[in-house]
Amino acid sequence: MTDTLFSSLFLAVLVATAAFKLWLGYRHQKHVADHRSEVPREFAQQITLGAHQKAADYTLARLGLGRIDLLINAVWVLVLTLGGGLQWLHAAWAGVFAEGSLLHGTAFLASIGVLGALIDLPLTLYRTFVTEARFGFNKMTPALFVADTAKTLALAAIIGLPVIAAVLWLMVAMGAHWWWAVWLFWLGFNLLVLLVWPTFIAPLFNRFTPLEDERMRGRIDALLARCGFRSNGLFVMDGSRRSAHGNAYFTGFGQSKRIVFFDTLLNTLEPIEVEAVLAHELGHFKHRHVTKRLVLMSAMMLGLLWLLSALMATPWFFTGLGVTAQSTAMALALFMIALPVFSFPFSPLMSAWSRKHEFEADRYATEQSSGEALVSALVKLYRDNASTLTPDPLYSRIYDSHPPASIRIAHLQGKTL
Numbered sequence: 001m002t003d004t005l006f007s008s009l010f011l012a013v014l015v016a017t018a019a020f021k022l023w024l025g026y027r028h029q030k031h032v033a034d035h036r037s038e039v040p041r042e043f044a045q046q047i048t049l050g051a052h053q054k055a056a057d058y059t060l061a062r063l064g065l066g067r068i069d070l071l072i073n074a075v076w077v078l079v080l081t082l083g084g085g086l087q088w089l090h091a092a093w094a095g096v097f098a099e100g101s102l103l104h105g106t107a108f109l110a111s112i113g114v115l116g117a118l119i120d121l122p123l124t125l126y127r128t129f130v131t132e133a134r135f136g137f138n139k140m141t142p143a144l145f146v147a148d149t150a151k152t153l154a155l156a157a158i159i160g161l162p163v164i165a166a167v168l169w170l171m172v173a174m175g176a177h178w179w180w181a182v183w184l185f186w187l188g189f190n191l192l193v194l195l196v197w198p199t200f201i202a203p204l205f206n207r208f209t210p211l212e213d214e215r216m217r218g219r220i221d222a223l224l225a226r227c228g229f230r231s232n233g234l235f236v237m238d239g240s241r242r243s244a245h246g247n248a249y250f251t252g253f254g255q256s257k258r259i260v261f262f263d264t265l266l267n268t269l270e271p272i273e274v275e276a277v278l279a280h281e282l283g284h285f286k287h288r289h290v291t292k293r294l295v296l297m298s299a300m301m302l303g304l305l306w307l308l309s310a311l312m313a314t315p316w317f318f319t320g321l322g323v324t325a326q327s328t329a330m331a332l333a334l335f336m337i338a339l340p341v342f343s344f345p346f347s348p349l350m351s352a353w354s355r356k357h358e359f360e361a362d363r364y365a366t367e368q369s370s371g372e373a374l375v376s377a378l379v380k381l382y383r384d385n386a387s388t389l390t391p392d393p394l395y396s397r398i399y400d401s402h403p404p405a406s407i408r409i410a411h412l413q414g415k416t417l
Contacts, residue, residue, distance in 0.1 A: 001314075001316050001320075002316055002320075003315070003316040003319035003320040004320070005316075005320075006316050006317070006320030006321070007082065007320045007321070007322075010081070010082075010320065010321060010338065010341065011078075011082065013341055013342060014074060014077060014078070014341050015074075017341060017344045018070060018071070018074045020344075021070055021344075022067060022070065024392075024394065024395050024398060024399075025063050025066060025067055025070075025395070027392045027394060027395055028059075028063060028391060028392040028395035029060055029063050030392075031390060031391065031392035031393075031395070032056050032059050032060060032388050032390055032391070032392070033056065033060065035056070035390035036052070036053055036056040036057075037053075038052075039052045039389070040389050040390060040406060042406060042409060042410075043379065043382075043389055043405070043406075043409075046376075046379045046380075046383070047379065047382070047383050047389070051383050051386075052389065054135065054386050055382070055383075055386040055387060055388045055389065056388060056390070057135070058135045058386040058388075059386075059388040059391075061131050061134070061135070062127075062131065065123060065126070065127055065131060068123065069120075069123055072119065072123070076116070076119055077337055077341065080112070080337055081321040081322045081323075081334070081337060081338075082321065082322040083322065084322055084323075086112070086321075086322070086323050086330065086333055086334070086337075087322065087323045087324065087325060089108055089111055089112065090108055090323070090325045090327070090329075090330055091325070093107045093108045093111070099325075099327070100327050100328075102165055102168055102169060104327075104329070105164075105165075105168045105327065105328060105329030106161060106164045106165045106168060106329075108329050108330075108333070109164050109168075109329055109332065109333055110160070110161060110164060112333055113156070113160075125145075128140055128145065129142075129145075132243065135386060136244060137243050137244045137245060137386075138242075138243065138244075139240055139241060139242055139243055139244060140241075140242045140243070144241065144242065148205060151204055151205065155201070155204075163189060166185060167182055167185065167186075167332070168328055168329055168332070170182050170185060171328045171332070172328055176309070178309065179302070179305035179306050179308065179309045180302075182305055183298075183301060183302045183305050186301055186305075187298055187301075190294075194251075197251065198232075198251045198257075198258050202251070206237045206238055206239070206241070207237070207238045207241075208235040208236070208237055208260065209235065209236050209238075210233060210234065210235060210236075211234040211235065211236055211261065212236075213266075215271065216266075216271055216274065217234060219271055219272075219274075219275050220234060220259070220274075220275065220278060223275055223278060223279060223282070223368060223369065224282075226368055227279070227282045227285075227286060227368055228286075229257075229282055229285055229286075230257070231250065231257050231258055231259050232257055232258045233258050233259070234258075234259050234261075235258055235259065235260050235261070236260075236261050236262075236263050236266060237260050237261065237262055237263065238263055239262035239263055239264050239265075240262075240263050240264050240267075243264075244264060244384070245262075245264065245384075245385050246262045246264035246265035246267075246268055246269075246381060246384060246385065247262050247265060248260065248261045248262065248265055248274070248277050248278055248281060249281060250281055250282070250285065259278065259281075261274070261278075264384075265277070265381075268380055268381075268384055269377050269380060270373075270376075272369075272370055272373040273373045273374070273376055273377035273380070274377070275369050275370075275373070276365055276369040276370050276371075276373040276374035276377055277365075277374065277377050277381075278369075279364065279365035279368045279369035279374070280361045280362060280364070280365040280374060281361070282364070282365075282368070283360060283361030283362070283363070283364030283365055283368075284357065284361050286364055287357065287360050287361065287364065289357045289360075289361070304335075304339070308331065308332070308335045311331065311335065312326075312328070312331045317331070317334065318330065318331070318334065321334050321337075321338065347398055347399070348397060348398045351397065351398060351399060351400055351401055352397070354401040354402070355400070355401065355402065355403050358401070358402050358403055358408070359403065359408075359411060362374065362408065362411065362412055366412065371412050371413075374412060375409055375412050375413065378405070378408065378409065378412075379409070382405050387405065389404075389405045389406065391404050
């Protein structure tokens with residue numbers, strides 16, 4: 001392949017993907033707007049017209065921001081690649097550190113991440129303090145936002161910089177088969193994060209307190225016993241400090257597993273509904289969904305690292321994306337930028353697999369708890385989180401990791417649509 005051909009292919013796929021995403025967004029927008037005036041029949045007894053219209057308006061507002069974000073990201077990718085941005089950054093850091101050195105590569109890659117975060121910042125601020133606030137979801141104060149940002153930057157520096165340096169070192173030191181070494185490092189790092197996240201990192205951002213409601217604890221302990229799940233504790237997270245959205249999850253790995261409830265969730269649902277929601281989460285554990293996803297991601301990562309090793313030996317991979325500096329760090333940067341452009345066609349497959357897991361977890365929840373309680377809990381969560389009940393079917397099939405509300409409820413009630 002020539003560099004001109006690869007440049008043309010990259011540009012064509014980038015434009016086509018952006019256009020297709022915009023078209024999907026407009027389909028979704030029209031479908032939601034067209035169904036805004038009437039609550040779907042199956043939800044008419046539980047959700048008011050006002051709540052349904054709020055969900056529609058919230059969805060439309062988020063879609064508008066999503067379009068802006070999509071266009072900004074597409075332009076940013078072009079600026080970095082064919083626009084010469086990466087080449088300029090690479091040369092700029094060569095004036096500080098020796099070109100091709102570990103320090104040079106680490107600084108170069110870190111600067112791309114910092115610039116990307118700065119570009120995302122205005123939309124993040126608008127999304128948090130305008131859109132989320134407009135619909136009554138934002139509880140974040142400016143001071144808390146600054147504190148969270150500072151902590152995130154500190155963690156990125158303390159953890160991210162050594163990880164970048166380690167990957168670059170392995171890519172050079174391990175010879176032609178470096179991709180095996182980097183893959184093993186990546187796998188070990190992710191397992192380590194699963195172990196330390198619940199105990200050391202998550203508490204930096206939220207307060208986790210043991211669940212004190214004895215009746216609730218008794219109900220949950222009985223559920224855990226039925227499901228054969230051992231946890232390192234039941235905790236309540238102060239999610240209401242930042243958002244009115246509610247959720248529940250279990251996190252960790254091995255002996256560090258813990259179950260976490262958002263305080264907003266406990267304030268909204270009845271005890272039997274909380275049990276049913278947790279039974280769904282335990283369904284993911286019982287069906288080993290987390291393990292299956294980790295295995296798939298590991299296999300994909302190994303294949304991608306091998307692909308990167310092959311592309312690094314082809315000059316057109318560099319020149320076709322607008323750079324002449326053929327360093328290890330540059331190859332890694334180009335690969336991380338180009339991969340999302342070419343991988344979008346796989347999104348529907350991953351979404352379908354995730355929805356299959358959700359159906360399996362729902363089925364498990366009905367076996368271990370109450371299907372009726374899970375339905376009522378989900379309806380409350382759809383209402384309180386302003387989740388649209390009328391997504392465009394094609395948009396949902398491509399993007400959504402969870403089944404649409406009407407299909408999910410119908411499955412839980414033993415119906416078919």
